[in-house]
Amino acid sequence: MRIQVSNSAPPAPTPSPRSSAPAYAEGERRSRRRGATLDDALLRAAWEELSAVGYAKLTMEGVAVRAGTSKAVLYRRWPNRAHLALAAYRHHVVPVADQIPDTGDLREDVMAVLRHMRRNSGEMSPETLHGLLAELRTMPPDLMELLPSVMMTILRRAAERGEVDIEKVTPRIAALPGDLQRHQVLVTGRPGSDDFLAEIVDEIFLPLVTPSPLRSQTTAGG
Amino acid sequence: MRIQVSNSAPPAPTPSPRSSAPAYAEGERRSRRRGATLDDALLRAAWEELSAVGYAKLTMEGVAVRAGTSKAVLYRRWPNRAHLALAAYRHHVVPVADQIPDTGDLREDVMAVLRHMRRNSGEMSPETLHGLLAELRTMPPDLMELLPSVMMTILRRAAERGEVDIEKVTPRIAALPGDLQRHQVLVTGRPGSDDFLAEIVDEIFLPLVTPSPLRSQTTAGG
DNA sequence: CATACTAAGAGACGGTGCGTATCCAAGTGT
DNA sequence: ACACTTGGATACGCACCGTCTCTTAGTATG
Numbered sequence: 001m002r003i004q005v006s007n008s009a010p011p012a013p014t015p016s017p018r019s020s021a022p023a024y025a026e027g028e029r030r031s032r033r034r035g036a037t038l039d040d041a042l043l044r045a046a047w048e049e050l051s052a053v054g055y056a057k058l059t060m061e062g063v064a065v066r067a068g069t070s071k072a073v074l075y076r077r078w079p080n081r082a083h084l085a086l087a088a089y090r091h092h093v094v095p096v097a098d099q100i101p102d103t104g105d106l107r108e109d110v111m112a113v114l115r116h117m118r119r120n121s122g123e124m125s126p127e128t129l130h131g132l133l134a135e136l137r138t139m140p141p142d143l144m145e146l147l148p149s150v151m152m153t154i155l156r157r158a159a160e161r162g163e164v165d166i167e168k169v170t171p172r173i174a175a176l177p178g179d180l181q182r183h184q185v186l187v188t189g190r191p192g193s194d195d196f197l198a199e200i201v202d203e204i205f206l207p208l209v210t211p212s213p214l215r216s217q218t219t220a221g222g
Numbered sequence: 223m224r225i226q227v228s229n230s231a232p233p234a235p236t237p238s239p240r241s242s243a244p245a246y247a248e249g250e251r252r253s254r255r256r257g258a259t260l261d262d263a264l265l266r267a268a269w270e271e272l273s274a275v276g277y278a279k280l281t282m283e284g285v286a287v288r289a290g291t292s293k294a295v296l297y298r299r300w301p302n303r304a305h306l307a308l309a310a311y312r313h314h315v316v317p318v319a320d321q322i323p324d325t326g327d328l329r330e331d332v333m334a335v336l337r338h339m340r341r342n343s344g345e346m347s348p349e350t351l352h353g354l355l356a357e358l359r360t361m362p363p364d365l366m367e368l369l370p371s372v373m374m375t376i377l378r379r380a381a382e383r384g385e386v387d388i389e390k391v392t393p394r395i396a397a398l399p400g401d402l403q404r405h406q407v408l409v410t411g412r413p414g415s416d417d418f419l420a421e422i423v424d425e426i427f428l429p430l431v432t433p434s435p436l437r438s439q440t441t442a443g444g
Numbered sequence: 445c446a447t448a449c450t451a452a453g454a455g456a457c458g459g460t461g462c463g464t465a466t467c468c469a470a471g472t473g474t
Numbered sequence: 475a476c477a478c479t480t481g482g483a484t485a486c487g488c489a490c491c492g493t494c495t496c497t498t499a500g501t502a503t504g
Contacts (some may be wrong), residue, residue, distance in 0.1 A: 032470050032481055056356070059461060070482050075463065130356035134278065134349055138411040172421055180398075183405040189360040203392055210431060254452055254499050281490060292453045297492070445504100452499075460491080470481075 030068070042067050042074065046088035055085060055131035082135035085128065093120045106158035106209075110201050114148060114181055118191040121182070126189040146177040152180050155209065165211040177205050254444035264289050264296065268310035277307060277353035304357035307350065315342045319368050328431075332423050335372060336403055340413040343404070348411040369400040377431065399427050402428040 014163040035039060041088050045067035050058055058081055064071045078084040101112035121129070133139065140200075151174040184192045255263060266288035272280055280303055286293045300306040323334035343351070355361065373396040381388040401424050406414045414422075 034471075034479095034481075038481080060463085061461070064482090068482090070484075071463080072465090072483085073481060076480080080463085088242065119227065127356055129438060131353045133408070134352035134356050137349055139409045144409065170421075170425055172425055176402075176426065179405050179409075182409065183401050186355070186408050187361045187401075189405065199392075199394055203394055204398065204426075204430065208426065223451085254501075256451075260452080282492085283490070286453090290453090292455075293492080294454085295452060396477085434502085447504080449500100449502075450500090452497100454497085455495090457494075458492100462488080462490105463486105464488105465484100465486080466478105467483085467485100468481105469483105470479100472477105472479075474476085474478105 038069075038073075039077070040091075042069070042077065043088045043091040046084050047092050050085055050128060053065055054125060055128035058085060060084070073173065080135070086136070086140065089124055089128075093123055095146060097150055100150055100153055102157065103155075104161070106154070106161075106163045107201060107206065108215060109154045109158070110151075110177055110205065111197060113147075113154065114177055114197045114200070117147070117181055118197070119180060121185050122191050126185055129186065138198060148175045149176065149179065162211070164209045168209050173205075173208050176208070177201060180204070252318070260291075260295075262313075263301070264291070264299065265310045265313040268306050269314050272307055272310060276347060277342055277350035280307060282306070302357070302392055304437060307354060308358070309344055310363065311350075315345055318342065318366060319372055322372055324376075324379065326383070328376070328383075328385045329423060329428065331376045331380070332373075332399055333419060333426060335369075335376065336399055336419045336422070339403055340367070341402060342421070343407050344413050348407055351408065370397045373397065373400065384433070386431050390431050395427075395430050399423060402426070 046058075046063045049063045049066050053062065060071045060074050060081055063081075063084065065075055067073075074084060091213060092200070096116050098102065099116065101109045101116075103109055131153060148171060152169075155164055155166070155169050155174060158164040159169075177200050181197070182191060184196060264285070268280075268285045271285045271288050272348060275284065277436050282293050282296050282303055285306065286296055286305075289295075290410060296306060321338065323330055323331045324340075325334065368394060375392075377386055377388070377391055377396060380386040381391075399422050403414060403419070406412075406418065
């Protein structure tokens with residue numbers, strides 16, 4: 001039974017036992033977590049809650065309950081749910097840069113990167129993505145800078161194989177496939193199909209970077 | 223001083239004069255608005271409020287006060303602030319399709335469309351855009367379908383002038399400049415500069431659609 | 445002109461989540 | 475053994491949501 005204490009309890013010296021019933025049963029009271037262990041548990045809980053209810057219904061209270069702790073513990077680490085959600089996302093996904101594909105074929109490499117992106121952004125629902133962007137005002141730069149650098153690596157290798165005219169590759173073009181994929185997710189609310197990815201690569205990206213067929217090995221060094 | 227009436231006032235038959243002080247002074251009480259006049263005033267107020275405080279701080283109450291009315295009047299028309307904000311946006315901007323540029327030069331036409339887009343999306347802060355997208359789950363289709371059709375018109379005219387190899391133009395390519403511009407707004411939080419627009423057009427779009435210089439009018443079917 | 449009706453406008457209401465503050469106690473480290 | 479940090483529970487005030495009730499201005503109908 002729960003006792004309703006409705007008086008506001010001014011700082012009286014009477015040491016009344018406030019916390020009479022902890023969340024867990026008497027017999028199996030879990031040891032109190034700290035530091036990295038706790039951080040990890042919190043981020044996992046946040047991610048689970050996010051996956052379960054979506055960003056719109058994500059509440060600090062909900063995460064706290066799921067993690068078996070209280071809001072204060074969360075607020076000591078993250079200033080609001082946007083930062084918490086972002087941290088949970090980072091904690092969950094595998095960065096693209098950790099697995100740069102190198103299949104020996106440009107098209108395959110680019111497709112692999114796009115599929116990896118799709119997997120990662122598929123992890124986060126578009127609703128979450130928009131919610132985050134709305135509150136953060138802008139995409140976290142590190143998440144943006146990763147992709148172009150990965151693409152440049154792939155393109156450089158392809159250039160060495162003669163698959164790419166490196167002169168044609170501007171930063172904007174290198175970022176293009178990723179940008180279009182992201183645009184698709186942001187606007188339609190779902191990641192593109194395989195056909196969509198192929199369209200990006202075959203219709204747009206490859207034509208822009210492959211050497212012109214008639215002037216094959218000009219490599220006009222300026 | 224504010225009097226705290228804490229009793230819940232059960233449905234007693236006593237007709238107490240509830241509304242004793244209207245928002246406007248006794249002498250200048252405005253006539254009560256209706257129909258289209260009122261709709262217009264509400265949408266204007268919503269737009270002003272949106273511009274003033276941003277989407278995150280947009281409240282139905284705020285709009286109601288600005289419009290000199292009450293929340294109930296808003297809720298009778300729109301189910302939530304997302305729909306209200308979207309309606310206010312539509313009410314405010316000039317659709318791209320109403321002014322299809324026709325300068326006789328493809329590059330100029332495309333740039334004009336992109337600038338128009340930028341003006342429109344500049345009207346709505348990215349924060350608003352994300353807020354809306356987060357709540358609507360997806361971009362309103364009509365706003366998306368407009369641009370490709372406008373672009374196709376421009377491209378067809380350009381093809382007649384020989385500026386474009388119409389064979390190369392897929393729907394995806396026609397949508398490309400707009401998509402990239404939108405992506406820029408969504409991700410960086412601000413519309414692209416003139417240089418950005420030029421980059422899109424000169425580096426990416428035009429190379430994809432202009433006839434190949436060496437095989438000028440081959441139109442190699444098959 | 446009298447009367448019925450529709451909808452504007454004011455505001456109360458319960459509910460929910462935010463972010464903060466306070467308190468107690470469980471670990472930690474010295 | 476002790477002080478100190480910080481985890482965990484909870485209360486609090488605030489803001490806004492969406493609904494509802496009520497009065498009354500303006501319109502439509504006789």
